[in-house]
Amino acid sequence: MRKKIVAGNWKMNTTVADGVQLAKDLVAKLSEVPSDVNLVVAPPFTHLCPVAEALKGSRIALSAQNCADQPKGAYTGEVAANMLVSAGCAYTILGHSERRQYYGETSATLVSKLGLALENGLKPIYCVGEMLSERNEGRHFDVVKAQLEEVLFGLSADQMANVVIAYEPVWAIGTGVTATSDQAQEIHAFIRKVLASKFGALAEEITILYGGSCKPSNAAELFACKDIDGGLIGGASLKADDFIAIAKSY
Numbered sequence: 001m002r003k004k005i006v007a008g009n010w011k012m013n014t015t016v017a018d019g020v021q022l023a024k025d026l027v028a029k030l031s032e033v034p035s036d037v038n039l040v041v042a043p044p045f046t047h048l049c050p051v052a053e054a055l056k057g058s059r060i061a062l063s064a065q066n067c068a069d070q071p072k073g074a075y076t077g078e079v080a081a082n083m084l085v086s087a088g089c090a091y092t093i094l095g096h097s098e099r100r101q102y103y104g105e106t107s108a109t110l111v112s113k114l115g116l117a118l119e120n121g122l123k124p125i126y127c128v129g130e131m132l133s134e135r136n137e138g139r140h141f142d143v144v145k146a147q148l149e150e151v152l153f154g155l156s157a158d159q160m161a162n163v164v165i166a167y168e169p170v171w172a173i174g175t176g177v178t179a180t181s182d183q184a185q186e187i188h189a190f191i192r193k194v195l196a197s198k199f200g201a202l203a204e205e206i207t208i209l210y211g212g213s214c215k216p217s218n219a220a221e222l223f224a225c226k227d228i229d230g231g232l233i234g235g236a237s238l239k240a241d242d243f244i245a246i247a248k249s250y
């Protein structure tokens with residue numbers, strides 16, 4: 001049985017006080033969510049410690065949205081993997097399309113980030129996904145395959161077992177346009193096939209999340225697909241009721 005995960009990527013939203021309140025609201029509603037659905041929240045760096053405190057004793061796990069590609073030292077503005085662990089994180093999102101697009105993250109940087117996250121005991125939520133032009137040109141399979149091969153194929157099977165994948169088509173992020181369940185299932189199955197070509201049967205154990213305009217009205221249909229093991233939720237994770245409704249719809 002693959003682990004089911006519904007993760008909220010808060011991106012650059014909320015003040016510390018708002019974020020702590022959101023975390024408390026989620027904890028208060030947690031009993032509505034089936035116990036086999038694992039919840040994760042990824043607040044901004046500034047919120048990690050107080051949100052960890054608000055989540056204490058609950059089954060909601062804490063994630064960062066990024067981590068440094070260096071272990072420590074003179075890298076102004078960066079936050080290292082071991083710091084995230086010391087702040088209470090169990091996960092970190094890596095390779096989100098916004099980081100690739102706006103901050104120039106490359107596969108080489110992501111190899112370093114993933115390695116450091118894993119060395120420090122953090123589970124990476126590694127994001128892949130094509131841009132609209134790439135899908136229109138019929139290149140989405142090649143793009144996603146390269147994103148997987150370039151960053152994950154150097155890992156050992158033991159390391160890979162701790163990685164979660166998130167497929168997030170860039171054209172669906174924050175646009176209100178969701179991939180249809182057929183489009184999403186097709187590429188999730190493809191991702192599993194690519195992983196199997198390197199890691200064999202382990203590919204069946206890897207959790208693959210869908211992200212991109214996932215909301216209470218479409219989550220159930222997406223989560224019902226054979227190779228979709230949950231969601232990485234942006235906008236709808238900022239409202240406790242919506243995030244819980246998505247998790248409940250599993």
Ligand code: 13P
Nearest residue numbers: 009173174212213234235
């Ligand atoms: P939206 O749910 O706002 O489309 O964002 C998806 C996303 O990028 C999650 O990482």
